Amino acid sequence: MSMTWEEIKTEQPTVMAILKRSIDKNRLAHAYVFEGRRGSGKKKAAFLIIQYLFCLDKDTNGPCGKCRDCKRIQHGNHPDVMLVEREGTTIKKAQVESLQKEFTYRGMEPGLKVYVVNEADKMTASAANSLLKFLEEPESPTLALLLTENIHSMLDTIVSRSQKVTFAPPSLEKRTAMYEEQGISSAASSLLARLPDQWGGEELSEKKEWIVHGRSLVIQLLEEVHHRPQQTLLTLQEKWLPHFKDREELDIGLDLLLFWYRDILAVKQGQEDLAYPDQIKKLEQGALQMSETVISQRVQWILHAKRRLRANVNAQLLMEHLLLRLQEGS
Numbered sequence: 001m002s003m004t005w006e007e008i009k010t011e012q013p014t015v016m017a018i019l020k021r022s023i024d025k026n027r028l029a030h031a032y033v034f035e036g037r038r039g040s041g042k043k044k045a046a047f048l049i050i051q052y053l054f055c056l057d058k059d060t061n062g063p064c065g066k067c068r069d070c071k072r073i074q075h076g077n078h079p080d081v082m083l084v085e086r087e088g089t090t091i092k093k094a095q096v097e098s099l100q101k102e103f104t105y106r107g108m109e110p111g112l113k114v115y116v117v118n119e120a121d122k123m124t125a126s127a128a129n130s131l132l133k134f135l136e137e138p139e140s141p142t143l144a145l146l147l148t149e150n151i152h153s154m155l156d157t158i159v160s161r162s163q164k165v166t167f168a169p170p171s172l173e174k175r176t177a178m179y180e181e182q183g184i185s186s187a188a189s190s191l192l193a194r195l196p197d198q199w200g201g202e203e204l205s206e207k208k209e210w211i212v213h214g215r216s217l218v219i220q221l222l223e224e225v226h227h228r229p230q231q232t233l234l235t236l237q238e239k240w241l242p243h244f245k246d247r248e249e250l251d252i253g254l255d256l257l258l259f260w261y262r263d264i265l266a267v268k269q270g271q272e273d274l275a276y277p278d279q280i281k282k283l284e285q286g287a288l289q290m291s292e293t294v295i296s297q298r299v300q301w302i303l304h305a306k307r308r309l310r311a312n313v314n315a316q317l318l319m320e321h322l323l324l325r326l327q328e329g330s
């Protein structure tokens, strides 16, 4: 999965231009937070930037990729570059301390030391506090690259001492492919790719079975809304509400409903990138039966329900209200 300087420059032109210019002008900050969705290339960008920094034979197009320093960085054994990754589910204080110890020891040698903390939001509170001290008082010239998909879970004091670099999200196509590579069915992958990577601190991909079941509930419920409306309240009561149990889950459920109507609109407009690609027959049927105005109205109702959900409206009332509206005129 190695990516070249050229490739990352194509995907993240702004980020790479900013960082390269800072290196060229010798104006790098001491610490950066690279934030962006999974698959946006943060880690690859970090290591290419580090190569550019150390490369013995770089030119205006980037690092050479062939010199001793480039090779060592590629192989993860450059003496002045360290990577910290989570052990189990978190990054622990001992890991940050051993990084500090290593740097103090190597600090005898002149030159810049660089460390990368992948998934920096996974640091425990004590690890983060330990890192904060290190950010404030490094013993030798140091560059920190802290990578995260979830900047809001990071210690404010760390973020405020770093320069924030925001990566553009990867394309829908790339995200779908990423989930498929994890062995998730293509039907579920195309939904997962449209949802946030994480919610409530949990990885969405770890709830793939829950998503797959939720998906079938959406298909059933909408089938009933449009063809067997007398059935919907029962399905809501017995299946939907027990599955989408709390506000966060129901929010995902509403997203899944939303994607359905957006798909119908996409089919109507001749687009091919669908959240429910395997349901094309039903989507085409919907596209024939509904005008664009009707579809847009339904999309608006679902968005309205999402806003009411945030305002703490009772889940059952909210869903009953929404289903009634979706049934109107069908």
Ligand SMILES: [Zn+2]
Binding pocket: 054, 055, 056, 057, 058, 063, 064, 065, 066, 067, 068, 069, 070, 071
């Ligand atoms: Zn080189």
